[in-house]
Amino acid sequence: MSLKYAVLAALLEGEASGYELSKVFDVSLANFWASTPQQLYRELERLAQDGLIEARVVRQERRPDKRMFTLTEAGRRDLDAFAATPPRRPTAIRDELLIKIQAMDGVDPDATRALVEERGAWSRGKLARYRRVRERLLAGRTEAEYLRETDRVGPYLTLMGGIGFEEENLRWCERVLTVLRQRAPLG
Amino acid sequence: MSLKYAVLAALLEGEASGYELSKVFDVSLANFWASTPQQLYRELERLAQDGLIEARVVRQERRPDKRMFTLTEAGRRDLDAFAATPPRRPTAIRDELLIKIQAMDGVDPDATRALVEERGAWSRGKLARYRRVRERLLAGRTEAEYLRETDRVGPYLTLMGGIGFEEENLRWCERVLTVLRQRAPLG
């Protein structure tokens, strides 16, 4: 149900093809609503049928044709209504690693250490990408200047959410690694 | 697929009924793997059929009978194997509020403010419960003492993950509220 609105929100940035959206979902939206390309294409189909987005086929010479999608007025109204009402359900996190940590005490500490280090590396990567996006948005301005001058603060605030989340992740990884080191000192 | 291991991990704490597990999932496991009672009962059924857990019917006089579940040796081995291998997919967050924030710029700021305040209140509640659980675990000891004396650090580390996550949530809420105040000053 919410994938629908995630897609509509992504189209606030302007016209995009399904393929482009699947890239956007990978890097920025994936932060708070992950999905596979297949899900996206399906959702776009539905949204177009419901008149919330409009499709326009772009013929290409040396590439497969693509369909570019834009928000319709109806879509924008639907999205605005969604954005103004309280979430039906709280945040859901699905984190396999945490299950593995919960059950770590029956397992070789070195194996666990490897998992946590992998997660840490991944978080550092995400963080670096988020920060580059932030630099691009700020374009040399301070945050205060940016916030005064831009007309859309939403994407900036969700980006900062992603940055905070990954920073917290890294702190947690460090903590876990410290505990692991104390448990099995100087393996 | 992972709900299975979340359940097995929960049973590391000892024998439990489906009903008890559904409570546990509400308060502690919900932190990183949410599920409804219905899902749990289905999963327990499957796990019992696969021989990973064992059921024992407890007749009760003034209550409906209940089935208590324990991990079998096979279940423990399966869980240990799971816990030692890298997660197939990265963390997935599903947060409707962030979609609403992403799309907030078409919406009355007071409506958005209300959503964020609600989230903040909810996070504070979760945090309070997490901290009570932590106090109970520590039982007056310092963290270092606790970690030296306990045989299972996994549950403590996931708990600290939950605490860090909610703290980060609160910081983010504050940040969003500050921006909202600056945008619509002294409404």
Place this chain on the structure above:
DNA sequence: CCGCCTTAGTCGCATTGTTGAGTAGGTGCG
């Protein structure tokens, strides 16, 4: 010039997850 990568998707089934209701006795509250 062979094989792999990228663009731009599509198909279909299998697994998961969600919704809503039903059962059935016991407990506590005013």
Place this chain on the structure above:
DNA sequence: CGCACCTACTCAACAATGCGACTAAGGCGG
């Protein structure tokens, strides 16, 4: 003494998600 809530589940139906492969063309490196 009536009503709501708690324990302890079960069932059916449906919606959402995931998995894996498939098409089809051009580009690029060795």
